[in-house]
Amino acid sequence: MTAEYGAGALIVCDSLVRIYQTEDVEVQALQGLDLLVDEGELVAIVGASGSGKSTLLGVLSGLDAPTAGRARVADWDLLAMTPRQRLQYRRTTVGFVWQQTARNLLPFLTAAENVELPMAVVGVRRGERAGRPMELLDALGLADRAHRRPAELSGGEQQRVAIATALANRPRVVFADEPTGELDRATGDEVFAAIRDVNRTLGTTVVIVTHDAGVASQVRRTVSIRDGRTSTEVLRTDAGDAGREYALIDRVGRMQVPAAYRRALGLHERVRLELEPDHLGVWADDREEERP
Numbered sequence: 001m002t003a004e005y006g007a008g009a010l011i012v013c014d015s016l017v018r019i020y021q022t023e024d025v026e027v028q029a030l031q032g033l034d035l036l037v038d039e040g041e042l043v044a045i046v047g048a049s050g051s052g053k054s055t056l057l058g059v060l061s062g063l064d065a066p067t068a069g070r071a072r073v074a075d076w077d078l079l080a081m082t083p084r085q086r087l088q089y090r091r092t093t094v095g096f097v098w099q100q101t102a103r104n105l106l107p108f109l110t111a112a113e114n115v116e117l118p119m120a121v122v123g124v125r126r127g128e129r130a131g132r133p134m135e136l137l138d139a140l141g142l143a144d145r146a147h148r149r150p151a152e153l154s155g156g157e158q159q160r161v162a163i164a165t166a167l168a169n170r171p172r173v174v175f176a177d178e179p180t181g182e183l184d185r186a187t188g189d190e191v192f193a194a195i196r197d198v199n200r201t202l203g204t205t206v207v208i209v210t211h212d213a214g215v216a217s218q219v220r221r222t223v224s225i226r227d228g229r230t231s232t233e234v235l236r237t238d239a240g241d242a243g244r245e246y247a248l249i250d251r252v253g254r255m256q257v258p259a260a261y262r263r264a265l266g267l268h269e270r271v272r273l274e275l276e277p278d279h280l281g282v283w284a285d286d287r288e289e290e291r292p
Protein backbone atom coordinates (compact mmCIF):
# COMPACT_ATOMS: atom_id res chain seq x y z
CA MET A 1 0.00 0.00 0.00
CA THR A 2 1.33 3.48 -0.82
CA ALA A 3 1.52 6.04 1.99
CA GLU A 4 -1.26 8.60 2.09
CA TYR A 5 -0.45 11.82 0.19
CA GLY A 6 1.33 14.19 2.58
CA ALA A 7 1.37 11.67 5.44
CA GLY A 8 4.25 13.39 7.26
CA ALA A 9 3.22 16.99 6.53
CA LEU A 10 1.64 19.41 8.99
CA ILE A 11 -0.70 20.91 6.39
CA VAL A 12 -2.15 18.87 3.55
CA CYS A 13 -4.41 20.18 0.80
CA ASP A 14 -5.23 17.40 -1.58
CA SER A 15 -7.13 18.20 -4.81
CA LEU A 16 -9.08 20.96 -3.10
CA VAL A 17 -12.05 22.26 -5.03
CA ARG A 18 -14.23 25.14 -3.96
CA ILE A 19 -17.12 26.16 -6.14
CA TYR A 20 -19.13 29.25 -5.32
CA GLN A 21 -22.65 29.02 -6.62
CA THR A 22 -24.30 32.36 -7.10
CA GLU A 23 -27.68 32.93 -8.71
CA ASP A 24 -26.72 32.22 -12.28
CA VAL A 25 -22.96 31.71 -12.29
CA GLU A 26 -20.68 29.12 -10.87
CA VAL A 27 -17.17 30.21 -9.89
CA GLN A 28 -14.47 27.57 -9.39
CA ALA A 29 -12.25 29.43 -6.92
CA LEU A 30 -10.07 26.37 -6.17
CA GLN A 31 -9.57 23.91 -9.00
CA GLY A 32 -7.85 20.87 -7.53
CA LEU A 33 -5.25 22.62 -5.40
CA ASP A 34 -2.47 20.53 -3.85
CA LEU A 35 -0.24 21.92 -1.10
CA LEU A 36 2.01 20.36 1.51
CA VAL A 37 3.63 22.32 4.33
CA ASP A 38 5.99 20.67 6.78
CA GLU A 39 6.21 21.47 10.48
CA GLY A 40 8.55 24.41 11.06
CA GLU A 41 8.35 25.85 7.55
CA LEU A 42 7.89 29.51 6.67
CA VAL A 43 5.98 29.62 3.40
CA ALA A 44 4.53 32.44 1.34
CA ILE A 45 1.56 31.74 -0.89
CA VAL A 46 1.54 34.34 -3.62
CA GLY A 47 -1.12 35.00 -6.23
CA ALA A 48 -2.84 37.78 -8.13
CA SER A 49 -6.24 39.09 -7.13
CA GLY A 50 -8.87 36.42 -7.72
CA SER A 51 -6.39 33.52 -7.80
CA GLY A 52 -8.05 31.86 -4.81
CA LYS A 53 -5.83 32.90 -1.88
CA SER A 54 -8.64 34.08 0.39
CA THR A 55 -10.65 30.99 -0.44
CA LEU A 56 -7.71 28.77 0.51
CA LEU A 57 -7.18 30.69 3.73
CA GLY A 58 -10.87 30.40 4.51
CA VAL A 59 -10.61 26.61 4.25
CA LEU A 60 -7.36 26.34 6.23
CA SER A 61 -8.64 28.60 8.97
CA GLY A 62 -11.70 26.42 9.43
CA LEU A 63 -14.17 29.13 8.37
CA ASP A 64 -15.16 27.63 5.05
CA ALA A 65 -15.60 24.10 3.75
CA PRO A 66 -14.30 22.99 0.34
CA THR A 67 -16.65 21.48 -2.21
CA ALA A 68 -14.36 18.48 -2.72
CA GLY A 69 -10.90 17.25 -1.81
CA ARG A 70 -9.09 16.78 1.46
CA ALA A 71 -7.67 19.32 3.91
CA ARG A 72 -5.80 18.41 7.07
CA VAL A 73 -3.89 20.53 9.58
CA ALA A 74 -2.03 18.58 12.30
CA ASP A 75 -4.56 15.90 13.30
CA TRP A 76 -7.60 17.87 12.25
CA ASP A 77 -9.57 16.80 9.21
CA LEU A 78 -11.01 20.18 8.22
CA LEU A 79 -13.91 18.58 6.38
CA ALA A 80 -15.13 16.52 9.26
CA MET A 81 -15.13 18.89 12.21
CA THR A 82 -18.16 19.57 14.36
CA PRO A 83 -18.85 23.26 15.15
CA ARG A 84 -17.39 22.71 18.63
CA GLN A 85 -14.21 21.14 17.21
CA ARG A 86 -13.98 23.98 14.70
CA LEU A 87 -13.94 26.46 17.55
CA GLN A 88 -11.32 24.48 19.43
CA TYR A 89 -9.20 24.22 16.27
CA ARG A 90 -9.41 27.97 15.68
CA ARG A 91 -8.53 28.77 19.26
CA THR A 92 -5.67 26.38 19.89
CA THR A 93 -4.17 24.89 16.72
CA VAL A 94 -3.97 28.00 14.57
CA GLY A 95 -3.22 31.66 15.10
CA PHE A 96 -4.09 34.53 12.77
CA VAL A 97 -2.55 37.82 11.75
CA TRP A 98 -4.78 39.88 9.42
CA GLN A 99 -3.91 42.75 7.14
CA GLN A 100 -6.03 45.31 8.94
CA THR A 101 -4.15 46.18 12.11
CA ALA A 102 -7.48 47.11 13.74
CA ARG A 103 -8.85 43.59 13.17
CA ASN A 104 -6.03 41.97 15.15
CA LEU A 105 -6.20 43.85 18.42
CA LEU A 106 -8.86 45.21 20.76
CA PRO A 107 -8.41 48.98 21.01
CA PHE A 108 -9.29 49.30 24.70
CA LEU A 109 -6.76 46.68 25.88
CA THR A 110 -3.02 47.22 26.27
CA ALA A 111 -0.55 45.18 24.21
CA ALA A 112 0.00 42.77 27.13
CA GLU A 113 -3.75 42.42 27.73
CA ASN A 114 -4.32 41.72 24.04
CA VAL A 115 -1.72 38.94 24.12
CA GLU A 116 -3.28 37.48 27.28
CA LEU A 117 -6.84 37.48 25.94
CA PRO A 118 -6.67 34.29 23.79
CA MET A 119 -5.36 32.40 26.83
CA ALA A 120 -8.19 33.66 29.03
CA VAL A 121 -10.69 32.67 26.33
CA VAL A 122 -9.58 29.03 26.36
CA GLY A 123 -9.54 28.96 30.16
CA VAL A 124 -5.80 29.02 30.95
CA ARG A 125 -5.62 29.85 34.65
CA ARG A 126 -4.40 33.29 35.67
CA GLY A 127 -1.28 31.88 37.35
CA GLU A 128 -0.29 29.96 34.23
CA ARG A 129 -0.97 32.95 32.01
CA ALA A 130 1.29 35.23 34.00
CA GLY A 131 4.56 35.88 32.30
CA ARG A 132 3.57 34.62 28.85
CA PRO A 133 2.54 38.04 27.41
CA MET A 134 5.80 39.67 28.53
CA GLU A 135 7.81 36.71 27.29
CA LEU A 136 6.24 37.01 23.82
CA LEU A 137 6.35 40.80 23.67
CA ASP A 138 9.98 40.65 24.71
CA ALA A 139 10.71 38.11 21.96
CA LEU A 140 9.19 40.57 19.48
CA GLY A 141 11.23 43.50 20.80
CA LEU A 142 8.21 45.17 22.40
CA ALA A 143 8.85 44.77 26.13
CA ASP A 144 8.79 48.54 26.60
CA ARG A 145 5.48 48.86 24.73
CA ALA A 146 3.58 46.30 26.81
CA HIS A 147 1.33 48.78 28.59
CA ARG A 148 0.38 50.85 25.59
CA ARG A 149 -2.93 50.57 23.76
CA PRO A 150 -2.94 49.95 19.98
CA ALA A 151 -3.60 53.64 19.20
CA GLU A 152 -0.38 54.49 21.03
CA LEU A 153 1.66 52.11 18.84
CA SER A 154 2.95 52.46 15.26
CA GLY A 155 1.45 50.26 12.54
CA GLY A 156 4.51 47.99 12.58
CA GLU A 157 4.40 47.68 16.36
CA GLN A 158 0.70 46.83 16.21
CA GLN A 159 1.43 44.01 13.73
CA ARG A 160 4.18 42.69 15.99
CA VAL A 161 1.76 42.71 18.94
CA ALA A 162 -0.66 40.88 16.64
CA ILE A 163 2.02 38.22 16.02
CA ALA A 164 2.51 37.85 19.79
CA THR A 165 -1.26 37.54 20.24
CA ALA A 166 -1.45 34.89 17.51
CA LEU A 167 1.25 32.92 19.34
CA ALA A 168 -0.34 33.13 22.80
CA ASN A 169 -1.81 29.63 22.84
CA ARG A 170 1.25 28.01 21.24
CA PRO A 171 -0.46 27.26 17.91
CA ARG A 172 0.99 24.73 15.49
CA VAL A 173 0.67 27.22 12.65
CA VAL A 174 0.17 30.94 12.22
CA PHE A 175 -1.69 32.15 9.12
CA ALA A 176 -0.85 35.69 8.11
CA ASP A 177 -3.07 37.34 5.48
CA GLU A 178 -1.21 40.26 3.83
CA PRO A 179 0.38 41.06 7.21
CA THR A 180 2.33 43.99 5.81
CA GLY A 181 -0.33 45.23 3.38
CA GLU A 182 -1.01 48.44 5.30
CA LEU A 183 2.65 49.20 6.04
CA ASP A 184 5.36 51.02 4.12
CA ARG A 185 8.19 48.89 2.75
CA ALA A 186 10.68 49.55 5.57
CA THR A 187 8.14 48.84 8.32
CA GLY A 188 6.92 45.81 6.40
CA ASP A 189 10.48 44.47 6.29
CA GLU A 190 10.67 44.83 10.09
CA VAL A 191 7.48 42.83 10.49
CA PHE A 192 8.86 40.14 8.15
CA ALA A 193 12.04 40.04 10.22
CA ALA A 194 9.87 39.47 13.31
CA ILE A 195 7.98 36.66 11.53
CA ARG A 196 11.23 34.98 10.47
CA ASP A 197 12.56 35.29 14.00
CA VAL A 198 9.46 33.69 15.52
CA ASN A 199 9.65 30.89 12.97
CA ARG A 200 13.31 30.26 13.71
CA THR A 201 13.39 30.63 17.48
CA LEU A 202 9.99 29.18 18.44
CA GLY A 203 9.77 26.76 15.51
CA THR A 204 6.21 27.85 14.75
CA THR A 205 5.10 27.07 11.21
CA VAL A 206 4.03 30.24 9.41
CA VAL A 207 1.98 30.53 6.21
CA ILE A 208 1.82 34.02 4.70
CA VAL A 209 -0.76 34.75 2.01
CA THR A 210 -0.10 37.76 -0.19
CA HIS A 211 -0.41 39.24 -3.68
CA ASP A 212 3.08 40.76 -3.29
CA ALA A 213 5.52 38.62 -5.30
CA GLY A 214 8.37 40.59 -3.66
CA VAL A 215 7.75 38.57 -0.51
CA ALA A 216 9.73 35.75 -2.13
CA SER A 217 12.90 37.52 -1.03
CA GLN A 218 11.73 37.38 2.60
CA VAL A 219 11.03 33.68 2.94
CA ARG A 220 12.67 30.44 1.93
CA ARG A 221 9.76 28.93 0.03
CA THR A 222 7.22 30.73 -2.11
CA VAL A 223 4.32 28.88 -3.68
CA SER A 224 2.47 30.60 -6.52
CA ILE A 225 -1.23 30.09 -6.86
CA ARG A 226 -2.83 30.69 -10.22
CA ASP A 227 -6.43 29.99 -11.21
CA GLY A 228 -7.07 28.14 -7.97
CA ARG A 229 -4.14 25.74 -8.33
CA THR A 230 -0.61 25.86 -7.02
CA SER A 231 1.64 26.30 -10.03
CA THR A 232 5.29 27.12 -9.34
CA GLU A 233 7.58 27.34 -6.34
CA VAL A 234 10.67 29.38 -5.62
CA LEU A 235 13.08 27.96 -3.07
CA ARG A 236 15.91 30.06 -1.73
CA THR A 237 18.80 28.24 -0.16
CA ASP A 238 20.50 31.13 1.65
CA ALA A 239 19.74 34.75 2.36
CA GLY A 240 20.71 36.74 -0.71
CA ASP A 241 20.29 33.79 -3.07
CA ALA A 242 18.03 34.79 -5.94
CA GLY A 243 16.25 31.44 -5.69
CA ARG A 244 15.56 28.58 -8.02
CA GLU A 245 12.21 28.21 -9.63
CA TYR A 246 10.40 24.89 -9.48
CA ALA A 247 7.23 23.77 -11.19
CA LEU A 248 4.85 21.50 -9.34
CA ILE A 249 3.95 18.22 -10.91
CA ASP A 250 0.73 16.66 -9.73
CA ARG A 251 0.04 13.00 -9.17
CA VAL A 252 -1.13 12.36 -12.70
CA GLY A 253 1.96 14.11 -14.11
CA ARG A 254 0.52 17.51 -15.03
CA MET A 255 2.87 20.44 -14.76
CA GLN A 256 2.35 24.15 -15.40
CA VAL A 257 5.16 25.81 -17.32
CA PRO A 258 5.48 29.49 -16.28
CA ALA A 259 4.01 31.87 -18.86
CA ALA A 260 7.31 33.74 -19.28
CA TYR A 261 9.06 30.49 -20.28
CA ARG A 262 6.27 29.56 -22.67
CA ARG A 263 6.48 32.97 -24.33
CA ALA A 264 10.27 32.97 -24.51
CA LEU A 265 10.40 29.60 -26.28
CA GLY A 266 7.09 29.72 -28.13
CA LEU A 267 5.76 26.72 -26.26
CA HIS A 268 2.09 26.16 -26.87
CA GLU A 269 -0.32 23.32 -27.47
CA ARG A 270 2.19 20.57 -28.22
CA VAL A 271 5.84 20.41 -27.13
CA ARG A 272 8.57 17.91 -27.96
CA LEU A 273 10.01 16.03 -24.99
CA GLU A 274 13.32 14.28 -24.77
CA LEU A 275 14.35 12.20 -21.82
CA GLU A 276 17.99 12.72 -20.87
CA PRO A 277 19.78 10.73 -18.16
CA ASP A 278 19.36 13.51 -15.60
CA HIS A 279 16.80 15.92 -17.01
CA LEU A 280 13.94 16.38 -19.40
CA GLY A 281 14.31 18.49 -22.51
CA VAL A 282 11.28 20.48 -23.66
CA TRP A 283 11.21 22.09 -27.13
CA ALA A 284 8.63 24.00 -29.13
CA ASP A 285 6.91 21.82 -31.71
CA ASP A 286 8.95 22.58 -34.86
CA ARG A 287 7.34 20.05 -37.23
CA GLU A 288 5.88 21.30 -40.47
CA GLU A 289 2.14 21.71 -40.07
CA GLU A 290 0.49 18.60 -41.44
CA ARG A 291 -2.04 19.66 -44.00
CA PRO A 292 -5.00 17.58 -44.99
Ligand SMILES: Nc1ncnc2c1ncn2[C@@H]1O[C@H](COP(=O)(O)OP(=O)(O)OP(=O)(O)O)[C@@H](O)[C@H]1O
Pocket residue numbers: 020021022027028029047048049050051052053054055056211
Ligand atom coordinates in the same frame (compact mmCIF):
# COMPACT_ATOMS: atom_id res chain seq x y z
N1 LIG B 1 -18.51 34.28 -1.90
C1 LIG B 1 -18.21 34.20 -3.19
N2 LIG B 1 -19.16 34.01 -4.12
C2 LIG B 1 -18.86 33.90 -5.44
N3 LIG B 1 -17.61 33.98 -5.93
C3 LIG B 1 -16.61 34.18 -5.07
C4 LIG B 1 -16.85 34.31 -3.66
N4 LIG B 1 -15.64 34.51 -3.04
C5 LIG B 1 -14.72 34.51 -4.02
N5 LIG B 1 -15.28 34.30 -5.23
C6 LIG B 1 -14.57 34.20 -6.53
O1 LIG B 1 -13.61 33.15 -6.42
C7 LIG B 1 -12.40 33.50 -7.07
C8 LIG B 1 -11.23 33.46 -6.07
O2 LIG B 1 -11.44 34.48 -5.09
P1 LIG B 1 -10.49 34.73 -3.84
O3 LIG B 1 -11.12 35.82 -3.02
O4 LIG B 1 -10.21 33.45 -3.17
O5 LIG B 1 -9.17 35.27 -4.55
P2 LIG B 1 -7.94 36.05 -3.91
O6 LIG B 1 -6.74 35.50 -4.58
O7 LIG B 1 -7.99 36.01 -2.45
O8 LIG B 1 -8.18 37.55 -4.38
P3 LIG B 1 -7.88 38.90 -3.60
O9 LIG B 1 -6.39 39.01 -3.52
O10 LIG B 1 -8.49 39.95 -4.50
O11 LIG B 1 -8.55 38.82 -2.27
C9 LIG B 1 -12.63 34.88 -7.67
O12 LIG B 1 -13.01 34.68 -9.03
C10 LIG B 1 -13.78 35.44 -6.88
O13 LIG B 1 -14.54 36.35 -7.66
